C-alpha cells in the first residue's frame with residue numbers, strides 16, 4: 001500500500017469539480033495524480049476523423065441499467081396511486097426489467113411478454129425481480145397483441161408504449177437533463193436509437209416546455225431517428241414523405257431494442273424529426289458491429305448495440321453531409337452493454 005497525503009486546503013478548495021464529477025476523479029486530491037486525469041470515465045468519443053464533437057449520454061448507468069427506468073418509474077407511481085394491481089407489458093427486454101423492478105416493489109402483479117430470442121440477461125432480470133415472464137414466438141408487436149387481448153378480458157392494465165400517458169412524461173427527463181447538463185443549451189444534433197420512439201418524442205416535448213418557461217431559446221437540436229436496415233419502418237416513411245409508417249415485415253437486427261416493426265407513435269416521431277430539420281437514417285449490421293467495437297477499443301466505452309447504431313448513424317450522417325464539421329452531436333446509449341451477449345472479435 002502506498003500512502004498519498006491529501007492537503008486539506010486543496011480538498012476544500014477543489015470542491016469536487018476540478019477533474020470532472022465522477023466518484024474517482026472528484027477525489028483527486030487524495031490520489032496519485034500529477035496534474036490531471038488523462039483518462040476519465042466522462043464518455044467522450046474523439047471521432048477525430050469525423051471532425052465533429054461527439055458526446056455520449058450514457059443511460060446504461062441508470063437504475064435497472066437502461067433508460068426504461070425513467071418512463072416506468074413514473075408510470076408505476078401513477079398506476080399505484082390510481083389503484084392498479086396488475087400490469088402487463090410487451091417488451092424487447094429492458095422495459096420489462098424496469099417494470100419488474102418498480103412494479104413488483106410497488107406490490108403490483110407484473111406480466112412481461114418478450115420475443116423468445118430476447119437477451120438472456122433481460123429475461124433473467126425480469127424473473128429475478130419477481131415478474132411473470134412469457135416468451136412469445138414473434139416480434140414485440142405480436143407480444144402487444146397478447147397484452148391487448150388480456151386487457152380486453154380484464155386480466156391486467158396494459159402499460160405498452162404510448163398506450164398510457166405517463167411513460168413518456170418520465171422519458172421527458174432525458175431532454176430536461178440534457179439541457180441542464182449542457183448549461184441550458186441544446187446540442188446541434190441528437191442521434192436516438194428509435195424503436196417505439198418514446199424517448200425522442202419525450203425529449204421533443206421537454207424542449208418545448210423548457211422554451212415556454214424561458215429556460216432555453218427557440219433553437220432545437222436536429223433529431224436523427226436511427227434504425228437498422230433490417231427494421232426501418234420510420235426511415236422508409238421518412239424517405240417516402242409519409243405521415244404514418246407501414247409495418248416492417250421480417251424485422252431482424254442485433255439491436256433488439258430497435259427491432260420494432262410498427263410503432264404506435266410513428267407519426268409523432270416523424271413530425272418531430274421533420275420539424276427539427278433532422279432525418280431518419282438506417283445503418284446496417286456491419287456498421288453497428290464496427291461502431292460497437294470501435295467505441296470499446298478506442299474509448300473504453302461499452303455501448304449497447306442500439307447505442308452503437310447511433311455512432312454508426314452519426315458516421316453515416318457526416319458522410320452524407322447531414323452533419324457539418326465542428327458541430328456538437330449527442331448520441332444516446334440507452335442501456336448498459338452488460339445486458340447483451342457480447343460479440344467476440
Ligand SMILES: Cc1ncc(COP(=O)(O)O)c(C=O)c1O
Pocket residue numbers: 066092093094095161193194195196197198199200256257258304306307334335
Ligand atoms: C437499449 C434500447 N435502445 C433503444 C430502444 C428504443 O427506444 P424507444 O422505444 O424509445 O424508441 C430500446 C427499447 O427497448 C432499448 O432497449
